[in-house]
Every structure is written in structure tokens, then in C-alpha cells.
Amino acid sequence: MNNDKPGRFRGRIIIGQIALLLLILGFIEYAVRQGIIGSLYLSEPTRVIKEIILLFTQGELFHNLAVTLQEFLAGYLLAAVAGIGTGLLLVLIPRAETFFGPFLSSLMAVPKVTIIPLLMLWLGIGLSHKIAIVFLFCFFTITYNTITGVKQTAENHLKVSRVFKASKMQTIMKVILPSAAPTIFAGLRVSAATGLVGALFGEMIASKDGLGNLLVKATSLYDTAKAFAIITIVTIVSVLIIVLIDLLEKKVFLKWKSS
Known part of the structure; x- marks a missing residue:
């Protein structure tokens, strides 16, 4: 049982990190689409992903x-x-x-x-x-x-x-x-x-x-x-x-x- 605790803790940390990253990307997506931040300064993450695919x-x-x-x-x-x-x-x-x-x-x-x-x-x-x-x-x-x-x-x-x-x-x-x-x-x-x-x-x-x-x-x-x-x-x-x-x-x- 004790051996599982470090693994569980590590798993929770990873889930938390992914959740935080998605939250930040979601906020950027919303802010740019709504015009809160100009598209000249930041780009929507979805557009960035499309550009990466195009580059490949x-x-x-x-x-x-x-x-x-x-x-x-x-x-x-x-x-x-x-x-x-x-x-x-x-x-x-x-x-x-x-x-x-x-x-x-x-x-x-x-x-x-x-x-x-x-x-x-x-x-x-x-x-x-x-x-x-x-x-x-x-x-x-x-x-x-x-x-x-x-x-x-x-x-x-x-x-x-x-x-x-x-x-x-x-x-x-x-x-x-x-x-x-x-x-x-x-x-x-x-x-x-x-x-x-x-x-x-x-x-x-x-x-x-x-x-x-x-x-x-x-x-x-x-x-x-x-x-x-x-x-x-x-x-x-x-x-x-x-x-x-x-x-x-x-x-x-x-x-x-x-x-």
C-alpha cells in the first residue's frame, strides 16, 4: 500500500499540471477570440495547432x-x-x-x-x-x-x-x-x-x-x-x-x- 502512494501522488501532480495548462490555454483562446487581447500580440492555441500541422x-x-x-x-x-x-x-x-x-x-x-x-x-x-x-x-x-x-x-x-x-x-x-x-x-x-x-x-x-x-x-x-x-x-x-x-x-x- 505504501509503495502505491508515491505513484498516486505523482499521478495527481501530472493531472493537476495538465489541468492548469488547459486552463491557461483556454483563457488565451477566449481572450483572443473576444478581442480582450489583440491577435497581433497573441494567437489562439487552436490556430497555433493548425499552423504546426501546416508546417509539417x-x-x-x-x-x-x-x-x-x-x-x-x-x-x-x-x-x-x-x-x-x-x-x-x-x-x-x-x-x-x-x-x-x-x-x-x-x-x-x-x-x-x-x-x-x-x-x-x-x-x-x-x-x-x-x-x-x-x-x-x-x-x-x-x-x-x-x-x-x-x-x-x-x-x-x-x-x-x-x-x-x-x-x-x-x-x-x-x-x-x-x-x-x-x-x-x-x-x-x-x-x-x-x-x-x-x-x-x-x-x-x-x-x-x-x-x-x-x-x-x-x-x-x-x-x-x-x-x-x-x-x-x-x-x-x-x-x-x-x-x-x-x-x-x-x-x-x-x-x-x-x-
């Missing part, structure tokens, strides 16, 4: 979504490899952290928006431009989360590895990375969302394809329903990416950690 059926969505995901995945994977590698090196080589730390902090403090026009001059407006933007949006978060996670490795665990005469690589793979993994994955989740925003931002500034370009076209034509449809799709994609990262942590990493 007309084939306009798939090409642009593929472009955005290509830009995001390339920049994100580069940032993940570079960020985790940089974080590990800076902690494992204390003098390197002392020397390069101020430079890294200064670069992170530079507003990314101010660099994007320079990236256009250096890289043009093609794929490499968007990949560089995604990289900048993700790299620093992953790096600093890696540094924090590695520094939180228990000293007792490191002592045990030294007692068993583990090599440097064994210590990193079997002690340091498993200990730092929760913090690293937290950084990967946060940077996944910001990286997708970076890809869209780059497309909105200068691009002929991608979801960001679609969004700019919709807003320039004051097509509020289509704009909200694209925003909804981007939100769903972002959630799915975070779910995939969670699955990677649970199904792959935890098995590797336990082994």
Missing part, C-alpha cells in the same frame, strides 16, 4: 529543422569535447589553471551578442558561422561545470587510487570522471538549451534557412500564429534534447560507472 504537411519544417539541428549538434559536440577536456586539464595541471584562468573568465564575460557580427566577417553567414555561435554559447558552461565537478572529487577516493597504484588515466576514468559526472551532465543539460538558442539567434541575424529564419519571416509578416507554432516546435525539440541527455546519463554513464 507542407514540408517547410523538415528542411529548416534539419539545418538547425545540424548547426546545433556540430557546435554542441565540439563544445562538449573541448569544454570537458579544458576543464580536466585546468584542474589536473594547477599551474595551467592559475595562468589561463583569468583569460578564460575574461572571455566568458564578453557578451556573445557583440561577437556575432565579428564572426560574420570572419566566417561568413554559412554553416561555420552558426557552429561557432553554438560553440560559444555552450563551451564556457561545460568548462566551468567540469572544473567544479572535478574539484569536488573526494580526497579519500584519490587516496584509494594511489594505494592501488592506479595510473593517471585510470584515476581519471575510474575516479575523477565518475565523481564529476553529475555536475558535468548538469552543464551539458543547461548548455543544450542555450546552444539551441544560439543556433536560432545566428539564423535570425543572417541565414537563408533554419527555424530562426522561419521565425523572422513569420514575425516580419505579423503572422503571430505561425511565430508561436515555430516557438512551440523549438521548445519541444529543446525538451527532447534534454531528455536524450538524461537517458545518456542514466542508460550509458551509470552502467559504465557501476562497472
Whole structure:
């Protein structure tokens, strides 16, 4: 009986969340239809759903979504490899952290928006431009989360590895990375969302394809329903990416950690 209580509570929470969401959407639908809120500022949820269906059926969505995901995945994977590698090196080589730390902090403090026009001059407006933007949006978060996670490795665990005469690589793979993994994955989740925003931002500034370009076209034509449809799709994609990262942590990493 006691085992059923958490499940029932979770079920009630989900039902409550769905009810609240339907209530908000219902209020928006009523407010826009009655003219309380202008259709220029908000769109009826039913119209947004119709626009999502149109985007899928007309084939306009798939090409642009593929472009955005290509830009995001390339920049994100580069940032993940570079960020985790940089974080590990800076902690494992204390003098390197002392020397390069101020430079890294200064670069992170530079507003990314101010660099994007320079990236256009250096890289043009093609794929490499968007990949560089995604990289900048993700790299620093992953790096600093890696540094924090590695520094939180228990000293007792490191002592045990030294007692068993583990090599440097064994210590990193079997002690340091498993200990730092929760913090690293937290950084990967946060940077996944910001990286997708970076890809869209780059497309909105200068691009002929991608979801960001679609969004700019919709807003320039004051097509509020289509704009909200694209925003909804981007939100769903972002959630799915975070779910995939969670699955990677649970199904792959935890098995590797336990082994």
C-alpha cells in the first residue's frame, strides 16, 4: 500500500499540471477570440495547432529543422569535447589553471551578442558561422561545470587510487570522471538549451534557412500564429534534447560507472 502512494501522488501532480495548462490555454483562446487581447500580440492555441500541422504537411519544417539541428549538434559536440577536456586539464595541471584562468573568465564575460557580427566577417553567414555561435554559447558552461565537478572529487577516493597504484588515466576514468559526472551532465543539460538558442539567434541575424529564419519571416509578416507554432516546435525539440541527455546519463554513464 505504501509503495502505491508515491505513484498516486505523482499521478495527481501530472493531472493537476495538465489541468492548469488547459486552463491557461483556454483563457488565451477566449481572450483572443473576444478581442480582450489583440491577435497581433497573441494567437489562439487552436490556430497555433493548425499552423504546426501546416508546417509539417507542407514540408517547410523538415528542411529548416534539419539545418538547425545540424548547426546545433556540430557546435554542441565540439563544445562538449573541448569544454570537458579544458576543464580536466585546468584542474589536473594547477599551474595551467592559475595562468589561463583569468583569460578564460575574461572571455566568458564578453557578451556573445557583440561577437556575432565579428564572426560574420570572419566566417561568413554559412554553416561555420552558426557552429561557432553554438560553440560559444555552450563551451564556457561545460568548462566551468567540469572544473567544479572535478574539484569536488573526494580526497579519500584519490587516496584509494594511489594505494592501488592506479595510473593517471585510470584515476581519471575510474575516479575523477565518475565523481564529476553529475555536475558535468548538469552543464551539458543547461548548455543544450542555450546552444539551441544560439543556433536560432545566428539564423535570425543572417541565414537563408533554419527555424530562426522561419521565425523572422513569420514575425516580419505579423503572422503571430505561425511565430508561436515555430516557438512551440523549438521548445519541444529543446525538451527532447534534454531528455536524450538524461537517458545518456542514466542508460550509458551509470552502467559504465557501476562497472
